[in-house]
């Protein structure tokens with residue numbers, strides 16, 4: 001069964017983007033570790049990134065259509081602004097786990113509200129790239 005790992009704006013720059021906040025792992029590094037973790041669990045990871053809100057919404061719909069086991073979603077800054085993503089998560093039956101590398105609650109006030117998190121089954125934040133692996137482990141047990 002498939003697990004979608006969807007990444008929003010600016011996460012293509014992971015590795016060089018504010019590494020003191022987001023760490024030095026690239027999205028490819030994360031994808032490699034998720035593949036290794038998924039294989040023995042009998043899961044396949046499909047990791048994608050887009051800087052465009054509509055792509056993320058389309059991929060959430062696709063996750064449901066393809067009967068994905070779950071979605072790991074780091075929506076980047078869209079987390080704090082996108083009612084469209086909130087509605088898409090609510091609209092699909094596929095369980096979605098919100099992941100953030102940093103802990104938005106310890107940062108600027110504009111990061112404290114998560115429209116994405118309000119619609120998700122659970123949230124992992126502040127644990128760096130490990131958060132993606134923990135989310136995959138949770139999904140594998142559903």
Ligand code: DQA
Nearest residue numbers: 074076077100101102104111
């Ligand atoms: C982020 C946190 C967001 O506030 C920020 O806009 C990002 C990355 C994280 O993973 O810590 O782009 O989602």
